[in-house]
Amino acid sequence: MSETTKNMTANQPEQRELRYEPQRIEEKWHARWEADSTLYAAEPHDSKRKKYYVLEMLPYPSGALHMGHVRNYAIGDALARFMWMNGCNVLHPMGWDAFGLPAENAAIKNNVPPRQWTLSNVAHMRAQMKRLGFAYDWSREVTTCLPDYYKWNQWFFLKLYEKGLAYRKKSKVNWCPECATVLANEQVVDGCCWRHEETQVEQRELEQWFLRTTNYSEELLAGLDKLEGWPEKVRTMQRNWIGRSEGASVDFKIDGPIGGAGGKITVFTTRIDTIFGATSIQLAPEHPVVAGLIGNDPHLHSKVEDLVREQARAREAGDVGAIEKHGVFTGRYAINPFNQEKIPVWVANYILMDYGTGAIMSVPAHDERDYEFAEKYGLEIRIVILPRRIGGPLAHGQPESPVLPYTEKESLLINSGEFSELSNQEAIEKMTAFAEKNGFGKRTVTYRLKDWGISRQRYWGTPIPMLYCEKCGVVAVPEKDLPVLLPDNVDITLQGGSPLGRIPEFVNATCPRCGGSARRETDTMDTFVDSAWYFYRYTNAQLADRPLDTATVSYWFPIDQYIGGVEHAILHLIYSRFWTKFMRDLGLVRNDEPALRLFTQGMVIKDGAKMSKSKGNVVSPDDMVAQFGADSTRMYSLFATSPDRELDWQEAGVEGVHRFLGRAYRFVMRNAGAVHGSQGRDGARSAELSPKCRQIERKLHQTIKRVTKDFQGRWHFNTSVAAIMEFVNELYGAEDEISFGRFPQELLADVQRRLVLLLAPFAPYLAAELWEVLGATGSLLRHPWPAFDPALAEEDQITYAVQINGKLRSHVVLPAESPEDLVRERVLADEKVRAAIDGKQVAKVIVVPGKLVNVVVR
RNA sequence: GCCGGGAUGGCGGAACUGGCAGACGCAGCGGACUUAAAAUCCGCAGGGCUUAAAAGGCCCGUGGGGGUUCGAGUCCCCCUCUCGGCACCA
Numbered sequence: 001m002s003e004t005t006k007n008m009t010a011n012q013p014e015q016r017e018l019r020y021e022p023q024r025i026e027e028k029w030h031a032r033w034e035a036d037s038t039l040y041a042a043e044p045h046d047s048k049r050k051k052y053y054v055l056e057m058l059p060y061p062s063g064a065l066h067m068g069h070v071r072n073y074a075i076g077d078a079l080a081r082f083m084w085m086n087g088c089n090v091l092h093p094m095g096w097d098a099f100g101l102p103a104e105n106a107a108i109k110n111n112v113p114p115r116q117w118t119l120s121n122v123a124h125m126r127a128q129m130k131r132l133g134f135a136y137d138w139s140r141e142v143t144t145c146l147p148d149y150y151k152w153n154q155w156f157f158l159k160l161y162e163k164g165l166a167y168r169k170k171s172k173v174n175w176c177p178e179c180a181t182v183l184a185n186e187q188v189v190d191g192c193c194w195r196h197e198e199t200q201v202e203q204r205e206l207e208q209w210f211l212r213t214t215n216y217s218e219e220l221l222a223g224l225d226k227l228e229g230w231p232e233k234v235r236t237m238q239r240n241w242i243g244r245s246e247g248a249s250v251d252f253k254i255d256g257p258i259g260g261a262g263g264k265i266t267v268f269t270t271r272i273d274t275i276f277g278a279t280s281i282q283l284a285p286e287h288p289v290v291a292g293l294i295g296n297d298p299h300l301h302s303k304v305e306d307l308v309r310e311q312a313r314a315r316e317a318g319d320v321g322a323i324e325k326h327g328v329f330t331g332r333y334a335i336n337p338f339n340q341e342k343i344p345v346w347v348a349n350y351i352l353m354d355y356g357t358g359a360i361m362s363v364p365a366h367d368e369r370d371y372e373f374a375e376k377y378g379l380e381i382r383i384v385i386l387p388r389r390i391g392g393p394l395a396h397g398q399p400e401s402p403v404l405p406y407t408e409k410e411s412l413l414i415n416s417g418e419f420s421e422l423s424n425q426e427a428i429e430k431m432t433a434f435a436e437k438n439g440f441g442k443r444t445v446t447y448r449l450k451d452w453g454i455s456r457q458r459y460w461g462t463p464i465p466m467l468y469c470e471k472c473g474v475v476a477v478p479e480k481d482l483p484v485l486l487p488d489n490v491d492i493t494l495q496g497g498s499p500l501g502r503i504p505e506f507v508n509a510t511c512p513r514c515g516g517s518a519r520r521e522t523d524t525m526d527t528f529v530d531s532a533w534y535f536y537r538y539t540n541a542q543l544a545d546r547p548l549d550t551a552t553v554s555y556w557f558p559i560d561q562y563i564g565g566v567e568h569a570i571l572h573l574i575y576s577r578f579w580t581k582f583m584r585d586l587g588l589v590r591n592d593e594p595a596l597r598l599f600t601q602g603m604v605i606k607d608g609a610k611m612s613k614s615k616g617n618v619v620s621p622d623d624m625v626a627q628f629g630a631d632s633t634r635m636y637s638l639f640a641t642s643p644d645r646e647l648d649w650q651e652a653g654v655e656g657v658h659r660f661l662g663r664a665y666r667f668v669m670r671n672a673g674a675v676h677g678s679q680g681r682d683g684a685r686s687a688e689l690s691p692k693c694r695q696i697e698r699k700l701h702q703t704i705k706r707v708t709k710d711f712q713g714r715w716h717f718n719t720s721v722a723a724i725m726e727f728v729n730e731l732y733g734a735e736d737e738i739s740f741g742r743f744p745q746e747l748l749a750d751v752q753r754r755l756v757l758l759l760a761p762f763a764p765y766l767a768a769e770l771w772e773v774l775g776a777t778g779s780l781l782r783h784p785w786p787a788f789d790p791a792l793a794e795e796d797q798i799t800y801a802v803q804i805n806g807k808l809r810s811h812v813v814l815p816a817e818s819p820e821d822l823v824r825e826r827v828l829a830d831e832k833v834r835a836a837i838d839g840k841q842v843a844k845v846i847v848v849p850g851k852l853v854n855v856v857v858r
Numbered sequence: 859g860c861c862g863g864g865a866u867g868g869c870g871g872a873a874c875u876g877g878c879a880g881a882c883g884c885a886g887c888g889g890a891c892u893u894a895a896a897a898u899c900c901g902c903a904g905g906g907c908u909u910a911a912a913a914g915g916c917c918c919g920u921g922g923g924g925g926u927u928c929g930a931g932u933c934c935c936c937c938u939c940u941c942g943g944c945a946c947c948a
Contacts, residue, residue: 233943270948314946718872719881725883803929
């Protein structure tokens, strides 16, 4: 037992002093930071510091923070603090995604106005964040439900409208009965609402406002290749969502007259090389040409209607792929322009109106779906493609048939007129050119991405700034009349369409063009509009006459590091990329992409399941802070696993981190005196140190090296924290050395200062407290990150692991600089090694410098 | 069906370009301190066999099976389970 321990336990008051009490420390600093407005402020144009913009996705103010938030912000805050300490001018803001349906639900349930409910949640959650000690620049706070923010949503909408990028159309839309509103395609998950996972989405026909995201399809796709700092997973998800498909559209003339216009059916195909194998045309049930084709036949009419209904039902069930394929023959024929062949025209339930042209050429031999359909109805299956290995030159008579359907592209054409014997690639080229030259087809690129429907039949959102005048039609609200204020005192129910429509003072307006009476648009915008550009507003949150200042934005953008959940991979992260491109085209910003690097942290789970109220496994951050303190709560969320992985919350683990912080605290409290006696000289001369002290010094430099590398590279903060723990353990091992005065004061002072600096990004409260204990002044955020000396981090002795035939048999300790020959000699001289190779022949000795020796014997 | 993660002690997880598997933490066990407890401090600890016991020694061990290599948790091939995402996209 050490002297210090003896003294400590004998002396009661001192013991109390050495107790780590996070509540006392954290409340003290919490109060100081609240008053210290300069502490976190980022100066916009500090030429001496390099800018760094670190951003966490802004939360919805649902009422209280959950552990997922804490984890997300703990990662961002550690990085922000690290970047400050590395000399950067850091922008680290926070805000509130404050519009949305839960506020309306709360209004109905508790009879509280949405504004009040939302703003009180904001106040509570802001207080929680401050208590957790996140270093946000609160002077830039953005709350999207306030007019000084949503005014600019309306302003952007007018710009989009001006440029033809916002338009109104009647269309089939996804309707969530629970939300009583329309949802965008991105917000439908497995046929259900993204908010109500149990509620099936219905299809309704409504007049809606759309934004032309598809104008940027190609750029949104191409840009992904350059986003190397984004997770491959997210890039893949976006690529699939955009769904670019290269092919050709080909016109098939309809044989004989049809009712109305047309006379042809245009199909889209990616496999024009198989067109000689087309044995029917398949139309989507809602294809406009169908009505003309089937004429007045009541039987066919009802059949087609059945197909329409079936598709709608399947879409609502979210299981479009699972329904059994079937269809109906229209009795009509179309002509294949390549061989003038007459083929039957069918209507089928597996053809979607909203993809491609809503019509396909059916090639049963070379498409799985067409094959299934043709088998069922006995349609002709004609092979026009052979695998290359079977194919070859066709000189040796008829080759064997491939297994059908044969869909591979490594192939060769047969039975295709002048195109026979071409490779699949050549055929696609030549046949497309042939179609273009003869005017019945062209190269076509199709995307799965649709325009973004933003109308919502809800109250708590940004009013769409449009008017409907009896004389002038659709009229935009003039810019000078913005914002169109969202009225208070609205009776909210989930029935009867937009709540705003029931407020005459809101609805009735004057047409700005003719002065006559007009009706206001009563739908509000999708809340994803709010989050599509909020991070630009942070750069100048109070700007009154413009949404943003281009010069300021150009300084800060693109965001250096964006951090959030992967669940936004295709919603928010596509919308905000679209918005950035639109803003760039307006000349407002100069960057093409909002964020250079994206990090998606893993979920927080407990007992193997996602934390949720229904499962009763929710852990409240407030409880954790009350029990163990903010530092322990935050640090545990970084220590439990690496940030990209799922985190299994274990309360005992938080306690463990709390114990560790207590150890660090007590060490500094006991030894801070050394700092005051050392005259502030950093470091001691290594050569004069005792082995134990040299070991501490070495460990110090190794620890700084490891933590620094983790920040710069993989972000495995769990190993950073483990390294700091190891270091503190090492310090405890030297307590006798210290208490007997064998530990140089300079080194002891240096060790403590650097330990506190290492803790600063992870446990900011404790770091601030100990920094003060050590007699230092000024914010840790402005203090340089500790450097390490690679030479001092080097080991001077190395324990070589010795293997015989790959099995560990011994250890040999040698000086670090030992040449290979010496290592070999000493290893072979080792007693255990000699015993193990006794009587056998040494075939080979492999020396891995600094690590291991493997002796191969026979 | 397609794409992408993951599987390591009782638990969370380490092991960076192939080189001592299990760092660090939790739970556990033992000890010190205490009238006692808490707190704290120190130590032990993958499984098995050998041994009176300990030291020591040996064998097995990173989801399963094969392979490459002096050497594989790590690389290659096949398979199982699991978690995400997409899915009649022509």
